[in-house]
Amino acid sequence: MEKMNKKKNKGGRKPKLNPAQNRYMFRLTDEENxxxxxxxxxxxxxxxxxFIVSLLFAKEMKTVKIDKGTVDFYMRLTSFHSQYRSIGVNYNQILKxxxxxxxxxxxxxxxxxLEKQTVEVIALFKKVVEITEEFEARH
Structure with missing residues (x-):
């Protein structure tokens, strides 16, 4: 009976193979912080x-800079493409x-x-493609 109790899993988290048990503390000034x-x-x-461990042992540190203008341009371009796709769907429905x-x-x-309006949309889309290529060349 006792052997059966020892074999049962008691649950809980599996222990780590190499736990980090050593701790160091340091203080920073407001400027350093x-x-x-x-x-x-x-x-x-x-x-x-x-992050601190990667700096101490010279592991590769990843730096990401986010340009709000680029993010805004990307979001507007995405919404434009979704509108362009919906125009195509509506176009097919109208033709049917x-x-x-x-x-x-x-x-x-x-x-x-409808053909006149389509030519205007195509010209607008070509202009958007030109602006996008110009933006990619600058960034």
């Missing part, structure tokens, strides 16, 4: 202890409705108007 926090923010790491519900002459008249 501000500089440390700035470096930590630039690194993109989520754990200050791992014109084909199903109108005579050939009336459908051609509406298609002519």
């Amino acid at each position: 501000a500089k440390f926090l700035a470096l930590f923010d630039q690194s993109g790491m989520d754990n200050k202890a791992k 409705l014109l084909n199903d519900n109108f005579s050939e002459k009336k459908a051609l008249a509406y298609l002519y108007k």
Whole structure:
């Protein structure tokens, strides 16, 4: 009976193979702390202890700088592409409705108007592609 109790798993977390048990403490002035926090923010790491260890043992430190203008441009470009896709879906729906519900002459008249608008959208999209290529060349 006692052998069965010893074999049962008691649960809990599995012990680490190489636990970090040694701890060091140091103090920073306000200026040093501000500089440390700035470096930590630039690194993109989520754990200050791992950041300090990577600095001490000269592991590669990752620095990420986020340009708000670039992020804003990317978000607007993404929304523009989603709108462009929705225009394509609406275009297909309109063509199907014109084909199903109108005579050939009336459908051609509406298609002519739609074609003019499509040319304007294509010109706008070409301009967006040029601006995007110019932006990529600068950044």
